[in-house]
Amino acid sequence: MTDTRSSSPLTESAAAEVALLSRLPAVLRPHQNLLTYYVLTSFLAGPGFPILLLLHYFRFQTLRYELDAEGITVRWGILFRREVSLTYARIQDIHLSSNLVERWLGLAKIQVQTASGNSQAEITIEGLQAFEAMRDFLYSKMQGARDRALPTARDATQALHSSTEDVLAATLREVAAEVRALRQDLSTPSAPPEKTDG
Known part of the structure; x- marks a missing residue:
């Protein structure tokens, strides 16, 4: 069984998303298929369908993903505006998931x-x-942030060791100077006490 997704060319919107990822800063909007997904999932709410659909519609209209050299910011909401910012260095894990409807619409959640x-x-x-391209982009930025952070930690450790070694060397030099002075005092013959006539 072959994977048709890997061999099929990217759609025009997915290709545009990949192009935006290559130059930062970039602002991405969700694809129109997300609104279709929201409509289909809102039907599952039964009598609450109109309210849930309205909430999903406003989320879709205001949802933005902003990527820059430092991290990613997600913004959404009209009455209650929400914003979540995350630097690439804080990312620990990335999961990609999609249910049957999302796969049918060509979407996935990262x-x-x-x-x-x-x-x-x-x-x-x-x-x-272009969810796979976004996942790969986040992985590369996460690894790059960790690689940049490691040398600075090593540098701080080396600076700590070198300053500790400097203090230790200075202390040893002082001790050696005092031992030399003591040896010198002990090796010089002391004059016998003078006798007084009296």
Whole structure:
């Protein structure tokens, strides 16, 4: 069984998303298929369908993903504006998931997790057709941020060791100077006490 997704060319919107990822800063909007997904899932709410659909519609209209050299920011909401920013260095794990309807629409959710104690994703990116390219982009930025952070930690450790070694060397020099002075005092013959006539 062959994977048709890997051999099929990217759609025009997915190719545009990939092109935006190559130059930062970039602002991505969700694909129109996300609104279709929201409509289909809103039907499952039964009598609450109109309210849930309205909430999903406003989320779709205001949802933005902003990527820059430091991290990713997700913004959405009209009455209650929400914004979640995350630097690439804080990213611990990235999960890609899609249900049957999402796969049918060519969508997937990218769940970005940090080292916080929360088991849920810190950021969920949905509505992008180039979800695999976005996942790969986040992985590369996460690795790049870690690689940059490691030398600075090593440099700090080396600076700590070198300053400790400098203090230790200075202390040893002082001790050696005092031992030399003591040896010199002990090796010089002392004059016998003078006798007084009296």
